[in-house]
Amino acid sequence: MLTKLDPALIRDLPPFSGMTLDQMTTLLAKATPLRADKGSHIFDMGAEARSFFLLLDGYIRVVRTTPNGEQVIARYIASGELFGIAEALGMKQYPASAVAAVDCVALSWPSDIWHATAAAYPAFATNTYKTIGGRLQDAQDRLVEMATERVEQRVASAILNLVERSGRQTDDGILIDFPISRQDISEMTGTTLHTVSRLMSGWENDGLVKSGRQKITVIGSEALSLIANKEGSSQ
Amino acid sequence: MLTKLDPALIRDLPPFSGMTLDQMTTLLAKATPLRADKGSHIFDMGAEARSFFLLLDGYIRVVRTTPNGEQVIARYIASGELFGIAEALGMKQYPASAVAAVDCVALSWPSDIWHATAAAYPAFATNTYKTIGGRLQDAQDRLVEMATERVEQRVASAILNLVERSGRQTDDGILIDFPISRQDISEMTGTTLHTVSRLMSGWENDGLVKSGRQKITVIGSEALSLIANKEGSSQ
DNA sequence: ATCCTGGTTTGATGCAGCGCAAACGCGGGA
DNA sequence: TCCCGCGTTTGCGCTGCATCAAACCAGGAT
Numbered sequence: 001m002l003t004k005l006d007p008a009l010i011r012d013l014p015p016f017s018g019m020t021l022d023q024m025t026t027l028l029a030k031a032t033p034l035r036a037d038k039g040s041h042i043f044d045m046g047a048e049a050r051s052f053f054l055l056l057d058g059y060i061r062v063v064r065t066t067p068n069g070e071q072v073i074a075r076y077i078a079s080g081e082l083f084g085i086a087e088a089l090g091m092k093q094y095p096a097s098a099v100a101a102v103d104c105v106a107l108s109w110p111s112d113i114w115h116a117t118a119a120a121y122p123a124f125a126t127n128t129y130k131t132i133g134g135r136l137q138d139a140q141d142r143l144v145e146m147a148t149e150r151v152e153q154r155v156a157s158a159i160l161n162l163v164e165r166s167g168r169q170t171d172d173g174i175l176i177d178f179p180i181s182r183q184d185i186s187e188m189t190g191t192t193l194h195t196v197s198r199l200m201s202g203w204e205n206d207g208l209v210k211s212g213r214q215k216i217t218v219i220g221s222e223a224l225s226l227i228a229n230k231e232g233s234s235q
Numbered sequence: 236m237l238t239k240l241d242p243a244l245i246r247d248l249p250p251f252s253g254m255t256l257d258q259m260t261t262l263l264a265k266a267t268p269l270r271a272d273k274g275s276h277i278f279d280m281g282a283e284a285r286s287f288f289l290l291l292d293g294y295i296r297v298v299r300t301t302p303n304g305e306q307v308i309a310r311y312i313a314s315g316e317l318f319g320i321a322e323a324l325g326m327k328q329y330p331a332s333a334v335a336a337v338d339c340v341a342l343s344w345p346s347d348i349w350h351a352t353a354a355a356y357p358a359f360a361t362n363t364y365k366t367i368g369g370r371l372q373d374a375q376d377r378l379v380e381m382a383t384e385r386v387e388q389r390v391a392s393a394i395l396n397l398v399e400r401s402g403r404q405t406d407d408g409i410l411i412d413f414p415i416s417r418q419d420i421s422e423m424t425g426t427t428l429h430t431v432s433r434l435m436s437g438w439e440n441d442g443l444v445k446s447g448r449q450k451i452t453v454i455g456s457e458a459l460s461l462i463a464n465k466e467g468s469s470q
Numbered sequence: 471a472t473c474c475t476g477g478t479t480t481g482a483t484g485c486a487g488c489g490c491a492a493a494c495g496c497g498g499g500a
Numbered sequence: 501t502c503c504c505g506c507g508t509t510t511g512c513g514c515t516g517c518a519t520c521a522a523a524c525c526a527g528g529a530t
Binding site: 064066067068070072074086088089090091095096119122126129130132133135136137139140142143144146147148187189190229231 | 299301302303305307309321323324325326330331354357361364365367368370371372374375377378379381382383422424425464466
């Protein structure tokens, strides 16, 4: 598993694009490998941001918890992505929790080498900031979506998003390749698991998806995408 | 007005903290002053991000427009803040439009000097990334709020936010010191101007706010804050 | 003084989606 | 094999808010 630590094997990951093999080798030498069992918390919201991470294998759920104990899923991290990069934005604490959605393998670096690292490897810094840019954009897209679209469309586009980013082709259709519940989807879209369940039952009847316990396979992504983009009733 | 260009006068703005007067002088030498009349667009969503900006005076509304023509207000920029810093995140286009909420004065720099500038003045880069971090955090906070809180609470906290960031003490109470309509508030909170109007009429009756045409004065900020944080019906 | 325009208020009505409740089914552990 | 627990499904009543519609009001232009 940790043979992945061979720089040649991960040199193609987006966070490292533009770096030389030598640079990567020195950077990787500073990393600590990390194994996280399904369900375990890699870090918790509000904790001091001691490390930043690169996910090598698995999926991570980034979650915010409200004062009232409700949860909102900010995003999923797929393998090859950086996460926990609070330090790059001058934050002292993690703004959200990272929970392993499946068994995961990651690398971690101490936060305090961030500045020196960024200075030494500008390409790495640039890549990181691009990642952050993408996430900011994404957050604002979702904000707009929450403000203007109704539940059905939000759920449809959440599923499409997951499929795009983490879909695996099977003979049935495209499978979201980590366990995901109705509850999870409701926490991504700001609704209740009941509503998600109802919607998906409907789609299952229409043959758009096929789903089981924590398992979703999309068959008619075009049709789903129609739903995601269809006008609400008026304006 | 543009006497403000004197570095000594703006050296205390957060984006420049940690820089020497000399550094600021060279940086300011590369800036172009800019005047934007109320209502004018400084840049539009989707346009090529040729410049980044520092607002010296006024207020800017950062707006996203949906495919259906609806608008969502992403945030307000107050004087002393940077905006349009897409280049720092490797974005080619502005992700939102910037509209002058009042007559504004700003400085602009060409985007392509960003990287050299960030390299030459690390403090400036750090400050900028902190700003971005704050905005990412803010976007995600609002996302959580949209997902979990009901309209009344969202409107209350939006108003409190505006008051905190742009409030001016008057004999009546704290005034939001730029023109802001019910419609604007609805576009910040994902509701309709009707609902905002109803809510605010109620608060006006209760003596929590006093408001006129595009003018809002908050009297009972503690009470408002209670509303903003009160539990929804259940859980 | 009068009109016009853009913002605001208020009423009436309908429905999407939530809260609550109960039952179901699959998969894993004993 | 049976049981238990967690995820899921489904029904029902209720309500928060959107939608539609109309009137109102203040300030600037003529």
